Amino acid sequence: MANRIPKCIAPWVYLDILPDGVVVPCCSNSTELGDLKKQSLEDIWNGDPMKKIRLEMLNDILPESCALCIQQDETTTLKYFYNQKFSSSIPEVYDMTNPDGSVKEVKIKGFDFRISNKCNFKCRTCWSKLSSSINFETRTNNLGEYYEEPILNIGNYFDFKKMYQDNIDNLELIEFSGGEVLLMDEHYEMLQYFIDNKKQSQIELRYNTNFSTLEYKNYKVFDMWRKWDIRKLEVNVSIDEIGVRSEYVRYGTVWNNISSNIKKLLNEFKTSYHYLENGRFIFSANIVVSIFNVYRIPEIITNLNQIGLITDANEFSNFTLSLEGGMDGGIYDLELYPISERKKIKEKLLQFSSTYPVDISQKLEQVIEKLDNPEETNKDKINKFLEKTNKLDTIRNQNLLKVIPELQCLVDYVS
Numbered sequence: 001m002a003n004r005i006p007k008c009i010a011p012w013v014y015l016d017i018l019p020d021g022v023v024v025p026c027c028s029n030s031t032e033l034g035d036l037k038k039q040s041l042e043d044i045w046n047g048d049p050m051k052k053i054r055l056e057m058l059n060d061i062l063p064e065s066c067a068l069c070i071q072q073d074e075t076t077t078l079k080y081f082y083n084q085k086f087s088s089s090i091p092e093v094y095d096m097t098n099p100d101g102s103v104k105e106v107k108i109k110g111f112d113f114r115i116s117n118k119c120n121f122k123c124r125t126c127w128s129k130l131s132s133s134i135n136f137e138t139r140t141n142n143l144g145e146y147y148e149e150p151i152l153n154i155g156n157y158f159d160f161k162k163m164y165q166d167n168i169d170n171l172e173l174i175e176f177s178g179g180e181v182l183l184m185d186e187h188y189e190m191l192q193y194f195i196d197n198k199k200q201s202q203i204e205l206r207y208n209t210n211f212s213t214l215e216y217k218n219y220k221v222f223d224m225w226r227k228w229d230i231r232k233l234e235v236n237v238s239i240d241e242i243g244v245r246s247e248y249v250r251y252g253t254v255w256n257n258i259s260s261n262i263k264k265l266l267n268e269f270k271t272s273y274h275y276l277e278n279g280r281f282i283f284s285a286n287i288v289v290s291i292f293n294v295y296r297i298p299e300i301i302t303n304l305n306q307i308g309l310i311t312d313a314n315e316f317s318n319f320t321l322s323l324e325g326g327m328d329g330g331i332y333d334l335e336l337y338p339i340s341e342r343k344k345i346k347e348k349l350l351q352f353s354s355t356y357p358v359d360i361s362q363k364l365e366q367v368i369e370k371l372d373n374p375e376e377t378n379k380d381k382i383n384k385f386l387e388k389t390n391k392l393d394t395i396r397n398q399n400l401l402k403v404i405p406e407l408q409c410l411v412d413y414v415s
């Protein structure tokens, strides 16, 4: 091993289990490390793919599969985040690791809680593995690949509870990124277990949620969050659109409920909802930027400002613009817009940015880069986009152009 310091600490301390049991290094890297339906966690932890990644990391190489961390600016990468979060483990890595890349014990400090695909939404850019509702629709209408199980759940073949109970003293971070965690019994049971064991100041919770459900069965999520250390709580609400458009793009949304839930949380934590010297409660919006909404980033942010989510209390900066990740062969890519439209969109975004109270040029960087792509629009992709969208519109009794008239330019481009 050439180095004592790995490029990224995640393969020593972090685990991302997908709802179908496949284990990957993190949500930015989809390398299959193993499958809990067929292997034990211990076998996967010291399996060949994991050992290879660890050795590369120790040889100062970021594996090609870490493409997102290679492409992005250092401080916005997950690698940077995990290296900071789990910094105390970095000095231990050299002694922990055998020459073949295996490690002496499974010691999990963080994981992504994607134990089920249970979800009440059918967002246009999402897929069956992360939403049971999409899986059901896909299966009943023969729209593509689907799972036979109505709801995937890793508890069917893996003792998830034992995993977090065995590691309770090590755990520092739990991320929630799909299906919809606020609808999962296992989420509330796990939180209650941590509360009973007084771990609220040890374990940081980072939510991605559609925020449609604050009360589920006998559980009230605010009651549990109130018991948590406020500095260890981060709630990212996924908001790709507002009003009627949100009900189209993120099917299942009732916009009035989402905006009312946001206000309730703001009210609940109003005294903590600002930057604190030694940490903060983070409440922010995650906007997935796709063909459906790139035009509307200014309107979305302005609305979230009016609701009281994005305000000067958080330096107008508590939102993320994430690029849509290339679903269905890239049919939601921004490059589907003709070049002339891309230019118009870019001008609109730059104009908005120039009058925004703080500098958001870095947040917009990737979006602008996409819009600047000089490649001509791919008609084949537009046709595939229209075909899939029309099918879903018929099933859901919706109409793309009625809700998002800006997309007429795509229809014109291919006709």
Ligand SMILES: C[S@@+](CC[C@H](N)C(=O)[O-])C[C@H]1O[C@@H](n2cnc3c(N)ncnc32)[C@H](O)[C@@H]1O
Residues within 6 Å of the ligand: 119, 123, 125, 126, 127, 130, 176, 177, 178, 179, 180, 181, 208, 209, 210, 237, 238, 239, 286, 288, 322, 323, 324, 325, 326, 327
């Ligand atoms: C799959 S969801 C699961 C968590 C929760 N149900 C939610 O919607 O926040 C996690 C995040 O992925 C985002 N997402 C959905 N489809 C995506 C895509 N094709 N590319 C990138 N992010 C996507 C969602 O908007 C959300 O912010």
Ligand code: SF4
Residues within 6 Å of the ligand: 119, 120, 121, 122, 123, 126, 127, 130, 131, 134, 178, 179, 180, 210, 238, 250
């Ligand atoms: S709410 Fe989240 S998991 Fe559900 S369909 Fe939407 S993006 Fe996917």
